[in-house]
Structure formats: C-alpha cells, structure tokens
Amino acid sequence: MNLRVGIDIGSTTVKVVVLGEQNELLFRSYERHFSKTRERAAETLRSIGDMLSGKNVHMVITGSAGLGVSKASGIDFVQEVYATAAAVNTYVPGTDAVIELGGEDAKIIFFGGALEERMNGSCAGGTGAFIDQMASLLNVSIDELDTLSLKHEKIYPIASRCGVFAKSDIQPILNQGGQKEDIAASIFQAVVDQTVAGLTQGRELKGKIVFLGGPLHFLKGLRERFVDTLDLDAEHAVFPEDGDCFAAMGAALCSTDYAARPFDECLKLLEESVDATEALDTMPPLFADKAEYDAFLARHNANHPPEADLATYSGPAWLGIDAGSTTTKMVLIDPQGGILYHYYHSNLGNPVSIVLEQLREIYKRAGGRVSIQGAAVTGYGEDLIKNAFQCDLGLVETMAHYNAAKHFNPNVDFIIDIGGQDMKCFKIRNGAVDSIMLNEACSSGCGSFIETFAKALGYDIAEFSKIGLFSPRPVNLGSRCTVFMNSSVKQAQKDGAGVEDISAGLSISIVKNAVYKVIRAANADDLGKHIVVQGGTFLNDAVLRAFEQELGRDVIRPTIAGLMGAFGAALAARDLGLERSELLSEKALQSFTHTAKPTTCGLCTNHCSLTVNQFDNGRRFISGNRCSRPLGKEKAELPDLGAYKYQKLRAMEGKGAGSGVRGTMGIPFGLNMYENLPFWYEFFTRLNFEVVLSPESSRKLYLKGQHTIPSDTVCYPAKLLHGHVEALVEMGVDAIWYPCMSYNYDEGIGDNHYNCPVVAYYPELLAANVPVLKQTRFLFPYVGLWRHKDFEKRISKLMEEEFSIPKKETVAAARAAFDAYDAYKHDLWATGQSYVAQARAQGLPILVQAGRPYHIDPEINHGINDLITGQGFVLITEDAISHLEGYESRKVLNQWTFQSRMYNAARYVCTQPDMQLVQLVSFGCGTDAITADEVRSILEEGGKLYTQLKIDDINNLGAVKIRIRSLMAAMDARAVTSAKESAQRDPA
Structure with a gap:
C-alpha cells in the first residue's frame, strides 16, 4: 500500500501528516504559515524527503485556505468537513458531535445520519486569533494565559462576539483590580459561550463529543471550561492525542479515493505553482509628494501647548491622569497649560502600578520646587485611581476631552477621539457636550485594529504607520471585522500589494469605519465646521490624512492628541482653585501597597x-x-418607576382570586409578558388555575436554555425565554401559557399597533427548538386583546377545547382581566405622576427611560436603573407619559405599539424643562435602527439631548456610565449657559 499524505492548510497554520498501512501516524507537523501557505507546506514536505522521495504517495489537501493551493498546484482537494468526519469515524467511532476551533474558524459537526456542520460566519470572535489578541491584552503568552486560567477563583461574563471589542469587558475588570487568573479563565469561558450559543443554533450538544483544533489541543484551561459548561465526563469528552492534526489525518485517509503520484512530482507541483491573483482594488494616494506632507505637518504642528520645563520650573502645578482602556496617560501642567511632564504607555493590565511609578518619578524630578495644587483623573480606571491615590476630582471622559479641545479651539463643535479600542464622538452645542456616539459592538476602526496587523507583518506601530504615507496605490480593504480583515490582507498580498499599500489601506479603513459605522454621517456638515481630533490613533499621520480626505476639509489635531484626556483632566484640576491637593505625598507613596x-x-x-x-x-x-450596599450604605431610595413596575408584577404571584383546583398554569416572565401579565394573571386565577411564574431572570437561567437558542443574533431578552420555559418544565407545572400575539393593545397613538415579530411569534420558535416542552402542555395559540368581543369569543372556544371550561365562566374571567389590566395601567400613570411631583418638590432632575416593557428586568438592563438613580435622577418609564400626547404623523411608518410609546414620550419630554430621555435598545433588535433615528430627531428638534444605551447579555456598564454622566454634565453646562443668558437679558 502506498503511503498517504494529508495537508491541512488553515487560516493560520499548516498541518502535514503521513499515514502508514494500518492508519498509524508516521509523521506529523503543525506550523504557523504567516500567510506563506504554499511555501510552508512545501518546506515541510522537503523536510521528509528522506522518508518519501522515490515513492508513490496518495496526497490530498484540505482546509479553509487549502483550495487555492490545490487549484494552483493540481494536487487533489477534499472538503475539510469530510476529512474531519473520516478521521473521527476511523479513530473515535461512535462520536455524536465534533467541536473544532482553529485560528479564524470555529465549527461544530453533528454526526448521526447526514453530517451537519455549523460554522462561524461574519465574526471570528471565539477562535484562536481571538485568544491570541486577549493574551496580548493581558501582556502574557498563550501558555501563560493557559496556566493562569487553571488557578482562577471566579468567572466574569465576557463577550467574545468581537475579537477586539471583548476588551471593553476585560479592561474595566483589569482597571478595577481584577485578577489575571480570573480574567484568563473568563476569556476561555467566553470562547465556550460563543461556540455553544453561536454554533449549536438550537441543536443540543450531547453524547460523545470530540474536541479538535490547535486551541483545544494545546490549552488545558480551554478544555476545562468546555467540559464544565457542557457537564461532560471523561467518557463523553474526547481530546485525541493528535487533535490538532485531525483534519490532515482525515485528508490522508480520503486520499485513497484519488490516484497515487510520485512524491517528487507532488513536491515539484507545489513548489512551482503560482498563487492565483486578482486585480487589486486601489484608491488615490494619501500624499502626492513630500512637499504636500511637509505642509500638512506644519499646519498640524502649529497646535501645541506652551513650552515648559520641569527641570527649571518652580511654582504651582496640576496633575491630570487618563486611565484609559489600554493605556495610561499623565500630564503635569503649569498655570498657562504648559506641559511640565507627560507620560503615555500601555497600562500592561495594571494601571495602579503604572501611576505609582510615574508619581514617584514626578516627585523625584520636581525636587520640592513644584507644588501640586490639584489632581484629577478620567477614563475607565477613574474610580480605582482616584481612590488609590486620593485625587481631588474624577470627571467623565467626554468632559475631559472637551476641556482639552476647547483649549486649542474655543469654537470647537465636534470632537472625535479614537483610542486603542474605543471611539468617542460628540457634538458641542451652546458650550455643552451634546449627542454622544461610542462604538458598541465592533472596534475595527480603532488603534488596536491597525496595531494587530502591524505586529502580524513584523513592524512596530509607528514604523508601520509611516510606511503607507506615500503609497501610490492604497488597497481598498473596506471596514470589516479585525480578525476577518486578515483574509483581505492576505489576499491583497497574494495579488501583489506591498506592505506600504496595505498600511495605507488599513488607515483609510479605520476612517471609513469611524465616519460611516459609528458617526453614520451623510456628509462633512453632519459633523461640524470646527472639528478637533484626538486620541493616540490620530497621531498616525496616515489616519489623520485619510480622515481629512474623507471629509473634504481640514481639522485640528493638537500635537498632544494622545494626551488630550489627561490634559483636559489637568485643566479641570486647575479650575478647582484648591490651595493644596489631597494627592498622596511623596512620603505616603513610600508605604503604598x-x-x-x-x-x-x-x-x-x-x-x-x-x-x-x-x-x-x-x-x-x-x-x-x-449600588452602594457593598460600600456599607443603603441603596439610594430615589423614585424608580422601572423598579416599582418590576416589584409589582413579581408580587402578583400567589395573590390570585381563584382556588387553583384546575391545576398549575406556568407563565414565562419575559418579553411581552411584562406588558400582559396583569391580564393573564387575573384571567387564569379567575378560572381557578394556580398561576406559576418562571424564576427571576439571571445569568444562570440564560445558560440553562442556551443550548436551544437557534440564532445568536436575536436580542438577549428573547434568548432568556429559553431558560424561562425550561425552568417552568422543571417546576412541574401542568401547562405553560405563552400565546402568539401579532397585535398589542390599540392605544391610538400610532399608524398600527403590532408587536415586533420576535415578541409576536417567539412562542412558535420555542415550541420547535426546546425539546423539554414536549414533556408538558405548551399552549401557544394566536390571540389578540385589542378587540374585546372577538377575544371573548375565541378564548372561550379555546378554553372549552383544552380544559372543558364553560363559555360563561371564561367570558367573566376575560372581562375581569381587562379590568385588571386597566387598573394596572392607571396605577402606573398615577405613580409616574407622583414621582414627577416628588422630583419637582425636591428639585431633582427627571429621566425618562424609554424602551420596551421587558427592559425593567434587572438581568436585561444589568442595573442601569440603579446607576441612573445613583447619579441623582428620578426615573420614570416611557409608558407612564406616552398617553399624555396624542397621535402625530411621523416621518417613518409608526406601526409598533412599544415604539409609538417612545415617540410620544420623547414628544412629551420636549415640553418639560426638567426632563431628559434615554433610549434603551437591545443588540439584535432590527426596529431600533429606525426608532433610534426617529427619537433622536424628535428630541433634538425639541432642544433636548439624545442619549442611547445599548444592552445585551454582557453587563459591563462602562459605556453606560459615560453616557449618563455626560448627560448630567451637559445638563449642568446648559443650566449655566441659560443662567448667563438670563443675566445678560436682565442685569438687574
């Protein structure tokens, strides 16, 4: 029998194996190819020439990057799923499913009957490349990350939905002192959650599961998280000894289906093949020549603070610290804003030690000549650094950046700050920060995006950025996911693009992402006339030039663009007017721990x-x-209508009018049941059912139903329903009631009164995808509550068919239920008005939380209401005021009840001087793409601020806190401006 050679060319590695007559492994190789796929494979084959030269072999290529090599060389190709299946059937018979993680690919293959594969699509979160990036963030090697994870004490919820943006969940934990051991294990848990939720798509993982691919072969901590999450024993969790090369072994097994060839001929075909190329899509150069570049530099370098020298200066100084997401910046200024000392460096996952080291350095250089009279801190690590070193002030990032921007241009009306993983854009109106835009689910337009590619191509970021300045033909790479952009870069390299072309193309893609994905600008005028850019990413001249070219206008970039947050904090510290700072002294720092x-x-x-x-x-x-309870303080008792509604709904359980003789009726407490529960609770208790609500939502409840979720892109409130219905089945209820409701109540404020499609028809999806529902009576009929008589007729027939309940009894229960719903609604309106009156009596600002009924669920809103009331707001919800405005035609089709309420609430807020509105939206909600623009339009036309809070299954509230605090700062600034204008009009 001829020897069999399998070559698996993946997104990041090449695996080569040789199998003997008994399918034994004679040779194996696992190497990273660094985009040199064909060359790496040929080099490995040359290394085993002594074994194979002069012999006939069966050779087959497989893998996500193998098809191109196969076509170019003429060597046979087999699809990787079939290759993997062949290896699994041969070496691990009886397998039920395979989980395979690669560099950029993640897949699950289900066995049993026809093979079924589920694979990642538009996002490469949860793959080997994602783990590489997370290790880089923690400043450890992959092996060290693995070792750390095995020593963890707890797991934090971390998103792996984006290979870069997961940093926004990790960084606050780091900045708040979280242990690297716990974060390492949490990263692996995020990979598990992404794989299970994103790829199973409702099909249960059970039986014997084989784990394949490099990450699962090498990382014990990742294995541990999969085994624990899926609750597998040693018999059902199989980690083959050569699991990293299984697809290559399968290719070798499949090779007998193809003709044998001399090994030397195969090697020659591989060595002499030419990669297929396509015409490059290129763009105009950033700079035509050096003279144009020099003029560009001269214009921007004119924006600099006054000269200052700490070595010779004596007198007062003020310190600003920006504890950012990936870097720590520090600035010491004199009274004129001259910079005496500055620092900009990666925080290496430990901002406290960085600030400690730099404070000691400042005191050492100051030599007693300088008196620090104020210290302020901003950024993700604000609270930790402020408490650690007793800084005098903590201020929200938007205000720090505005302080700095107006120092260079008092007329600034738009600020864009692009950092390592964050992008913040905000408009300035009437001297106050107005609408704020932050990147939410993707950071492919941030600094770490370009840094990733610089490292991959062997350059440091500064050198890589300069290479592209004079590229005659920058490559058009679009603005895709950071990890998947690797594929575009590799293809561009194959098509003849140089490193300078790729560098320029990446700089342009950052800008396109910022302008069209985050700011969503139609043209330059949407931004402003006096634009200031800042953040470390804009120190890259290529990015700055691309930004100006895209907008078609000049902008201001101060020479301290990367230090603007710290500089703005220092200015704020100066403006405090303190005689001395509470900052820890040089002596106190000696004993700091x-x-x-x-x-x-x-x-x-x-x-x-x-x-x-x-x-x-x-x-x-x-x-x-x-909240403040862990700090030894009682929770703030400011009025919170969201909490009131939630507690009132949960308190219904056990208080019904009926005897319960007809058995237990389970109701899942989620989605539109937050709207309809008062109705259904009264209805079924009147019919003498005992109504049982599913448990309160929690992360644990979500994980209980995670394996049955068929779509990873549906909103988190819908995903939670899977856990709710599973919990009701476990509770042993006699039946579960969760009807399909195409329509909501007709409140006369919209063009129609639909429920959104997810809310309306999710019961059907649950019936089809949650196997345990077959163990109970799951009732999900189509019903509508907006036509009373029609409802009575239909529900009577249904109750008679299902439970033999007489029509007269059902009709009486229905009428009582309508009364109960009306009573609940009027109580809600009255309570909302009482909260407004209380706020006005105490002079407190009122915030309207506009969203859906289910946004009051603490697991869904992650305690946003506590955060809002903790900032001094009285909180009411949109449904408490939407009835105070009548119907008004909108620019969009206004056909959803919940959305109509938001529009009306926004209209009402515009008539109230002491109210502002925030809009809650869920990731995965399609209608919010429309409602966000419409609510923004209503508020801005009414002279109000628009603030949007996006929420999903991860509970990091860093971005939410920035928005709420920025809203407060903007309100304060507007109040000051209004007072000044009033004083000018009436000097007396």
Whole structure:
C-alpha cells in the first residue's frame, strides 16, 4: 500500500501528516504559515524527503485556505468537513458531535445520519486569533494565559462576539483590580459561550463529543471550561492525542479515493505553482509628494501647548491622569497649560502600578520646587485611581476631552477621539457636550485594529504607520471585522500589494469605519465646521490624512492628541482653585501597597462580581457594584418607576382570586409578558388555575436554555425565554401559557399597533427548538386583546377545547382581566405622576427611560436603573407619559405599539424643562435602527439631548456610565449657559 499524505492548510497554520498501512501516524507537523501557505507546506514536505522521495504517495489537501493551493498546484482537494468526519469515524467511532476551533474558524459537526456542520460566519470572535489578541491584552503568552486560567477563583461574563471589542469587558475588570487568573479563565469561558450559543443554533450538544483544533489541543484551561459548561465526563469528552492534526489525518485517509503520484512530482507541483491573483482594488494616494506632507505637518504642528520645563520650573502645578482602556496617560501642567511632564504607555493590565511609578518619578524630578495644587483623573480606571491615590476630582471622559479641545479651539463643535479600542464622538452645542456616539459592538476602526496587523507583518506601530504615507496605490480593504480583515490582507498580498499599500489601506479603513459605522454621517456638515481630533490613533499621520480626505476639509489635531484626556483632566484640576491637593505625598507613596481580591456580592439579587481593592493604612475601594450596599450604605431610595413596575408584577404571584383546583398554569416572565401579565394573571386565577411564574431572570437561567437558542443574533431578552420555559418544565407545572400575539393593545397613538415579530411569534420558535416542552402542555395559540368581543369569543372556544371550561365562566374571567389590566395601567400613570411631583418638590432632575416593557428586568438592563438613580435622577418609564400626547404623523411608518410609546414620550419630554430621555435598545433588535433615528430627531428638534444605551447579555456598564454622566454634565453646562443668558437679558 502506498503511503498517504494529508495537508491541512488553515487560516493560520499548516498541518502535514503521513499515514502508514494500518492508519498509524508516521509523521506529523503543525506550523504557523504567516500567510506563506504554499511555501510552508512545501518546506515541510522537503523536510521528509528522506522518508518519501522515490515513492508513490496518495496526497490530498484540505482546509479553509487549502483550495487555492490545490487549484494552483493540481494536487487533489477534499472538503475539510469530510476529512474531519473520516478521521473521527476511523479513530473515535461512535462520536455524536465534533467541536473544532482553529485560528479564524470555529465549527461544530453533528454526526448521526447526514453530517451537519455549523460554522462561524461574519465574526471570528471565539477562535484562536481571538485568544491570541486577549493574551496580548493581558501582556502574557498563550501558555501563560493557559496556566493562569487553571488557578482562577471566579468567572466574569465576557463577550467574545468581537475579537477586539471583548476588551471593553476585560479592561474595566483589569482597571478595577481584577485578577489575571480570573480574567484568563473568563476569556476561555467566553470562547465556550460563543461556540455553544453561536454554533449549536438550537441543536443540543450531547453524547460523545470530540474536541479538535490547535486551541483545544494545546490549552488545558480551554478544555476545562468546555467540559464544565457542557457537564461532560471523561467518557463523553474526547481530546485525541493528535487533535490538532485531525483534519490532515482525515485528508490522508480520503486520499485513497484519488490516484497515487510520485512524491517528487507532488513536491515539484507545489513548489512551482503560482498563487492565483486578482486585480487589486486601489484608491488615490494619501500624499502626492513630500512637499504636500511637509505642509500638512506644519499646519498640524502649529497646535501645541506652551513650552515648559520641569527641570527649571518652580511654582504651582496640576496633575491630570487618563486611565484609559489600554493605556495610561499623565500630564503635569503649569498655570498657562504648559506641559511640565507627560507620560503615555500601555497600562500592561495594571494601571495602579503604572501611576505609582510615574508619581514617584514626578516627585523625584520636581525636587520640592513644584507644588501640586490639584489632581484629577478620567477614563475607565477613574474610580480605582482616584481612590488609590486620593485625587481631588474624577470627571467623565467626554468632559475631559472637551476641556482639552476647547483649549486649542474655543469654537470647537465636534470632537472625535479614537483610542486603542474605543471611539468617542460628540457634538458641542451652546458650550455643552451634546449627542454622544461610542462604538458598541465592533472596534475595527480603532488603534488596536491597525496595531494587530502591524505586529502580524513584523513592524512596530509607528514604523508601520509611516510606511503607507506615500503609497501610490492604497488597497481598498473596506471596514470589516479585525480578525476577518486578515483574509483581505492576505489576499491583497497574494495579488501583489506591498506592505506600504496595505498600511495605507488599513488607515483609510479605520476612517471609513469611524465616519460611516459609528458617526453614520451623510456628509462633512453632519459633523461640524470646527472639528478637533484626538486620541493616540490620530497621531498616525496616515489616519489623520485619510480622515481629512474623507471629509473634504481640514481639522485640528493638537500635537498632544494622545494626551488630550489627561490634559483636559489637568485643566479641570486647575479650575478647582484648591490651595493644596489631597494627592498622596511623596512620603505616603513610600508605604503604598495594593492588593485586589474578587468576590460576589450577596446583598441583593444582582449578585454583582466585586473586586475588593485594599490599600495601605486600611484604605479600600470596592468596584463592580451597581449600588452602594457593598460600600456599607443603603441603596439610594430615589423614585424608580422601572423598579416599582418590576416589584409589582413579581408580587402578583400567589395573590390570585381563584382556588387553583384546575391545576398549575406556568407563565414565562419575559418579553411581552411584562406588558400582559396583569391580564393573564387575573384571567387564569379567575378560572381557578394556580398561576406559576418562571424564576427571576439571571445569568444562570440564560445558560440553562442556551443550548436551544437557534440564532445568536436575536436580542438577549428573547434568548432568556429559553431558560424561562425550561425552568417552568422543571417546576412541574401542568401547562405553560405563552400565546402568539401579532397585535398589542390599540392605544391610538400610532399608524398600527403590532408587536415586533420576535415578541409576536417567539412562542412558535420555542415550541420547535426546546425539546423539554414536549414533556408538558405548551399552549401557544394566536390571540389578540385589542378587540374585546372577538377575544371573548375565541378564548372561550379555546378554553372549552383544552380544559372543558364553560363559555360563561371564561367570558367573566376575560372581562375581569381587562379590568385588571386597566387598573394596572392607571396605577402606573398615577405613580409616574407622583414621582414627577416628588422630583419637582425636591428639585431633582427627571429621566425618562424609554424602551420596551421587558427592559425593567434587572438581568436585561444589568442595573442601569440603579446607576441612573445613583447619579441623582428620578426615573420614570416611557409608558407612564406616552398617553399624555396624542397621535402625530411621523416621518417613518409608526406601526409598533412599544415604539409609538417612545415617540410620544420623547414628544412629551420636549415640553418639560426638567426632563431628559434615554433610549434603551437591545443588540439584535432590527426596529431600533429606525426608532433610534426617529427619537433622536424628535428630541433634538425639541432642544433636548439624545442619549442611547445599548444592552445585551454582557453587563459591563462602562459605556453606560459615560453616557449618563455626560448627560448630567451637559445638563449642568446648559443650566449655566441659560443662567448667563438670563443675566445678560436682565442685569438687574
């Protein structure tokens, strides 16, 4: 029998195996190819020439990057799913499913009957490349990440929906003192969750599961997280010894279906083949010549702070610290804003130690000549650094950046800040920060995006950025996911693009992402006339030039673009007017100590993941809390209509009018049941059912139903329903009631009164995808509540068919239910008005939380309401005021009840001087693409601020806190401006 050779060319590695007559492994190789796929494969084959030269072999190529090599060389190709299946059937018979993770690919293959494959599509979160990037963020090697994960004490919820943006979940934990061991394990758990939720698509993972691919072969911590999550024993979790090369082994097994060839001929075909190329899609150059570049530099370098020298200066100074997502920036200024000292560096996952080191350096250089009279801190690590070093002020990032921008241009009306993973854009109106835009689900337009490629191509970021300045033909790479952009870059290289062309193309793609994905600008005038750009990414001249070219106008980039947050904080510290700062002295720093320990708060149902930071002299700071209870303070008791509604609905259980003799009726507490529960609870208890609600939503409940979720892109509130219905089945209810409802109540405020398609028809999806529902009576008929008589007729027939209940009894129950719903609605209106009156009596600002009924669920809103009331707002919900405005035609088709309420609430807020509105939207909600623009339009035309809060299954509230605090700062600034204008009009 001829020897069989299998070559698996993946997105990041090449695997080569040789099998003997008994399918034994004679040779195996696993190497990274760094985009040199054909060359790497040929080099490996040359290394085994002694074994195979002069012999006939069966050779087959497989893998996600193997088809092109196969076509170019003429060597046979087999699809990787079939190759993997061949290896699994041969070496691990009886397998039920395969989970395989590669560099950019993740797939699950289900066996049993026809093979079924599920594979990642538009996102490469949860793959080997994602793990590489997370290790880089923690400043550890992959092996060190694995070792750390095995020592974890707790797991934090971290998103792996984006290979870069997961940093926004990790960074606050780091900045608040979280342990790297816990974060490492949480990263692996994120990969597991992404794989299970994103790829199973409703099909249950059970039986014998084989784990393949490099990450699962090499990383013990990742294996542990999969085994624990799927609750597998040693018999059902199989990790083959050569699991990293299984697809190559399968290719070798399949090779007998193809003709044998001399090995030397195969090697020659591979060596002499030419990669297929396509015509490059190129764009105009950034700079035509060096003279144009020099003029560009001269214009921007004119924007600099006054010269200052710490070595010779004596007098007062003010310190600003920007503890950012990936970097720490520090600035010490004199009274004129001259920079005496500055620092900009990666925080290496430990901002406290960085600031400690730099403070010691400042005191050393100041030599007693300089008196620090104020210190302010901003950024993700604001609270931790402020408490650690006793800074005088903490301020929200948007205000810090505005302070800095108006120092260089008092007329600034638009600021864009692009950092390592964050993008912040905000308009300035009437001297105050107005609408704020932050990147949410993707950071392919941020600094780490371009840094990733610089490292991959062997350059440091500064050198890589300069290479593209004079490229005659920048490659058009679009603006895709950071990880998947690798494929575009590799293809461009194959098509003849040089590193300079790719560098320029990436700089342009950053700008396109910022302008069209985050800002969503139609033209330059949408931004403003006086634009200031800042953030470390804009220190890249190629990015700045691309930005100006895209807008068709000049902008201002201060020479300290990367330090603007710290500079703005220093200016704010100066404006405090303190005689001396509370900042830790040089002597106090000598005994400074810091330890951090993770724990879980059990004082309420939120179960916040806390980090207890302990400093010298018994000082401590607790982070991760949504309320003040862990700090030894009682929760703020400001009126909160969202909490009132939630508690009122949960309190219904056990208080019905009926005897319960007809059995237990389970109702899942989610989606539109937050709207309809008062009706259905009254209806079924009147019919003498005992109504049982599913448990309160929680992360644990979500994970209970995760394996039955068929779509990873549906909103989190819908995903939670899978856990709710599974919990009701476990509780042993006699039946579950969850009807399909195409229409909601007709409140006369819209063009129609539909429920959104997910809310309306999710019961049908649950019936088809949750196997345990077959163990109970799951009732999901089509019903409508907006036509009373029609409802009575239909529900009477249904109750008679299902439970033999007489029509007269059902009609009486229905009428009582309509009365109960009306009573609930009027109580809600009255309570909302009482909260408004209380706020006005106490002079407190009122915030309207506009969203859906289910946004009051603490697991869905992650405690946003606590955060809002904690900032001093009285909180009411949109349904408490939407009835105060009548119907008005909108620019869009206004056909959804919940959305109509938001529009009316926004209209009403515009008539109330002490109210502002925030809109809650869920990732995965299609209608919000429309409602967000419409609500923004209503508010801005009415002179109000628009603030949007996006929420999904991860509970990092960093971006939410920035928005709420920015809203407060903008309100304060508007109040000051209004007072000044009033004083000017009436000097007396």
